[in-house]
Amino acid sequence: MKTENIYRSFGIEDSTFFYANQILDELKERFLKIDEIAEINQLKVIKAMQDARVSEACLLGTSGYGYSDIGRDTLEKVYANIFHTEDALVRPQITCGTHALALALMSNLRPGDELLSPVGKPYDTLEEVIGIRESKGSLKEYGISYRQVELLENGDFDFEGIKNAINERTKLVTIQRSKGYQTRKTLSVEKIGELIAFVKKIRPDIICMVDNCYGEFVQTIEPSDVGADMVVGSLIKNPGGGLAPIGGYIAGKKECVENAAFRLTSPGLGKEVGASLGVLKDFYQGLFLAPTVTANALKGAIFASACFEKAGFSVIPDSKEERFDIIQAVTFHKKEGVIAFCQGIQAAAPVDSFVEPQPWDMPGYDSQVIMAAGAFVSGSSIELSADGPIKPPYAVYFQGGLTFEHAKFGILKAFQAVKNAGLIKELS
Numbered sequence: 001m002k003t004e005n006i007y008r009s010f011g012i013e014d015s016t017f018f019y020a021n022q023i024l025d026e027l028k029e030r031f032l033k034i035d036e037i038a039e040i041n042q043l044k045v046i047k048a049m050q051d052a053r054v055s056e057a058c059l060l061g062t063s064g065y066g067y068s069d070i071g072r073d074t075l076e077k078v079y080a081n082i083f084h085t086e087d088a089l090v091r092p093q094i095t096c097g098t099h100a101l102a103l104a105l106m107s108n109l110r111p112g113d114e115l116l117s118p119v120g121k122p123y124d125t126l127e128e129v130i131g132i133r134e135s136k137g138s139l140k141e142y143g144i145s146y147r148q149v150e151l152l153e154n155g156d157f158d159f160e161g162i163k164n165a166i167n168e169r170t171k172l173v174t175i176q177r178s179k180g181y182q183t184r185k186t187l188s189v190e191k192i193g194e195l196i197a198f199v200k201k202i203r204p205d206i207i208c209m210v211d212n213c214y215g216e217f218v219q220t221i222e223p224s225d226v227g228a229d230m231v232v233g234s235l236i237k238n239p240g241g242g243l244a245p246i247g248g249y250i251a252g253k254k255e256c257v258e259n260a261a262f263r264l265t266s267p268g269l270g271k272e273v274g275a276s277l278g279v280l281k282d283f284y285q286g287l288f289l290a291p292t293v294t295a296n297a298l299k300g301a302i303f304a305s306a307c308f309e310k311a312g313f314s315v316i317p318d319s320k321e322e323r324f325d326i327i328q329a330v331t332f333h334k335k336e337g338v339i340a341f342c343q344g345i346q347a348a349a350p351v352d353s354f355v356e357p358q359p360w361d362m363p364g365y366d367s368q369v370i371m372a373a374g375a376f377v378s379g380s381s382i383e384l385s386a387d388g389p390i391k392p393p394y395a396v397y398f399q400g401g402l403t404f405e406h407a408k409f410g411i412l413k414a415f416q417a418v419k420n421a422g423l424i425k426e427l428s
């Protein structure tokens, strides 16, 4: 059977199929470069596992207190090897990315200290952690103050402003690698290195932390290779490879990780407790797959960018730009576009494909939001997913895809849905 016939049975018109395949042809060289990065990162992960002497026994778990959990302790060595850090904390008890970041901050800051973000506003959920938005248990409630320096108009660091913002109370600098759901550019690891070097020149004792969410394995180096004292992320994004069912990590200087461990469990207990239950095999295997899964997601993002760009929509990043995370934004300027796109992604899912997502009032958002997610791990955004707030400029944010084939299918379904809604006229 011809491929287009199969796609046709899924409601994809031949014109959409051939349009997309032509675009794919033009992306071949770009994809080869991504494969080269995946190859290097795959070897990096295998080397890290071999050096840590991962054994079959490591894949089993513990219960209760989890004393002497060899699998958990070895996995933390593997993470430390990958990130080239002194130590790491990788736990199912870290419930998500926000929790990992909150933990890293709260355990390394003390009352009277100041936190600085030199890259503008941090990710939405961190506003409550820091206390930018009032919240119970925020850093602010504990007497930890916060300062923020905006990026310059052109996206560069405001070095003068950063220098002026650093004072004797500045204890920790937080740098978000990915743009998240903002319109600024995502920072390359090299750029992050420049910023860290600048901060360390002013005060070498300031802890530099990087929110690494969505950035892992996109390049061959990580922020910890360019001076970050701590890198922090979620296992239901890139490093979990789609298999980790929960979890977060903090990799960094021994003292930073130790502080986080004592805060996660209890003073006096630290890393010694915390049963791994039955998740270790998925943590290991997911990490093993993470370089290629990330590469697939990256290809999906570029392919989506190219398809919608050529059809006349504004896309961030554009199809030619270098990429430093896996997020793709497409702007429709009409709510129908956002809705159709998300419904198309959902219809391509292996799980819950029969569900039609609708805009909804969600806690924490100031407008209705629509979300598409047909994932094996609930809320996993390394799996193919999309969401968009129903407000101008009516942009949709798209990420993930465990396989490129699935990402391609999802993008074709989304494109066809947008076309069926009458928002795409002619295909060249």
Ligand SMILES: *Cc1c(COP(=O)(O)O)cnc(C)c1O
Residues within 6 Å of the ligand: 096, 097, 098, 099, 123, 125, 176, 177, 178, 179, 180, 211, 213, 214, 234
């Ligand atoms: C996803 C994300 C977070 C928060 O992670 P959750 O797992 O959703 O809590 C923080 N920062 C960035 C940049 C992210 O992409």
